[in-house]
Amino acid sequence: MPHQAELDIDKIIDAQIFPTLILGQNDLVGYHNQPMIDLLNNFSSQNHASHIGADIWRLIHIPEIAEVFEQVKQSKQATQSKFEYFDNGVRHFRFSISPISVDDKSYNYWFSFRDLTQEIVLERMRADFIANASHELRTPLASIAGFIETLQGPAKDDIASHHKFLNIMQEQSGRMTRLIDDLLSLSKIELNQHMKPTDMVNLNDIIEHCFHTFEPLAKAQKVVLKLENKLEKAHIYGDRDQLIQLLTNLLNNALKYGMKNQAENEIILRLTENDAADKIILSIIDFGDGIEEEDLPRLTERFYRVKHSQKVRGTGLGLAIVKHIAQHHDAVLNFESQVNEGTQVFLTFDKI
Ligand SMILES: Nc1ncnc2c1ncn2[C@@H]1O[C@H](COP(=O)(O)OP(=O)(O)O)[C@@H](O)[C@H]1O
Ligand SMILES: [Mg+2]
CATH class of the missing domain: 3.30.565.10 (Histidine kinase-like ATPase, C-terminal domain)
Incomplete structure (x- = not known):
């Protein structure tokens, strides 16, 4: 396969968008791209231009990565997992480790990371928003439902309180209308934001x-x-x-x-x-x-x-x-x- 034989692993790694490295023998870093250099500097609080030849476990002290690495070494199966990392607040990463056989006995390992912090924060905001919106709508709805029950039951013949309860129900349904109007205009503006x-x-x-x-x-x-x-x-x-x-x-x-x-x-x-x-x-x-x-x-x-x-x-x-x-x-x-x-x-x- 001549067209493949010419492929250079360093160039492949440089071409990766996500932080990527190859771990060689004795857990020493074989090669890494620039995003990985930045990430390793961050993990190890250093500021080096390169970590080639360094022992990876001196740079990374994240137990989840060490655990997955042990598993991959034994199973020889590519594996992915995730971890959280504290750096001015919590950051969320997904990573994968894949074994690459060099010869019958030895392996190199391909590490790749993805920072998912932004996606996760956005997703949480969206979930919080839905929870808040539902809560805000449920409050007036519960009040309206309560008064309907009262009007059907205990206050059925109490004409004097009908007027009072209907007024409260009107006020609460007005509140629901305002909430829905505001929610709709917010989502309309968001939809056209770009x-x-x-x-x-x-x-x-x-x-x-x-x-x-x-x-x-x-x-x-x-x-x-x-x-x-x-x-x-x-x-x-x-x-x-x-x-x-x-x-x-x-x-x-x-x-x-x-x-x-x-x-x-x-x-x-x-x-x-x-x-x-x-x-x-x-x-x-x-x-x-x-x-x-x-x-x-x-x-x-x-x-x-x-x-x-x-x-x-x-x-x-x-x-x-x-x-x-x-x-x-x-x-x-x-x-x-x-x-x-x-x-x-x-x-x-x-x-x-
Ligand atoms: N001009 C203002 N003077 C004082 N407080 C204000 C003013 N505008 C807004 N606020 C405060 O900011 C909050 C949020 O405003 P807003 O998003 O318009 O919600 P709402 O008016 O429905 O409460 C209000 O509850 C109010 O406490
Ligand atoms: Mg207002």
Whole structure:
């Protein structure tokens, strides 16, 4: 087989994407590719350009690998397994060891590793999300089911409590509707995440639209909604519906959490540009409750709500949606807040 005889094992190993090595006689490293050098440096807290000729068990102290290696030496069967490794948090690896016979008596061993940390973390987040979403939906559902039972049984003829129970049931079904709406918009945005918006939109129009939608709501709550816009042109590549939803969620928050029970309160909706005039900054500013510093990094997590705001209606999904829409637009999202002083949300977009 002349075309195979010319194959060079070192070149084959160099061509591997995953960390790969050949273990020669006496458990000494025969050859490895660059990803394996990096990984061995990491495992052994060293910084060497090569580990060729080194005893592998001086570099790797992972019992699962030693165990599988013993098994492979005896069975002469390729075997795979996995292990966890702590390095700034837990990392997950899968690895395989395959025997390659050199002559009748001796073998070399092919080691290959795959870092599965990212896949596993994403998978866990997805599983957590489904568990959280089911839990959030089950709570109002259980309450509705409970009241149906009461209305069918003990309170059957108690007309006075019918009204009260039906009101609670209506409130709970409203909560389920809001949750489902938010969950659906989140998954819709995620689905299109990789397709960047290509429509040219004018942020001036969008903030004016939202200003007019929210002004009566604000007035009803004795809040003055102010529009401050000094930009003549405010064009970006964007998805108009998503940007309206983003502003709606932020203005809803400013209205819900931006009250200090003062005679008069205000919310500012502002459009400015940076000094270089290549970015547009959209700010939503309230003078209300504010947010503790320790809560700031968690605000955009799905279902995260600050404890004291749990008396106010909400799903905890509003800012998760805002974050996804910002990411979809390559916009930078920042929060600044001071307890009892107020909150400022900034979104920085690339100008066309
Ligand atoms: N403008 C704001 N002022 C104070 N707290 C806020 C503000 N916006 C958001 N928060 C806090 O962040 C949490 C998450 O917001 P969000 O994701 O919109 O969920 P929700 O409004 O449904 O609770 C809220 O529960 C609230 O505690
Ligand atoms: Mg909200």
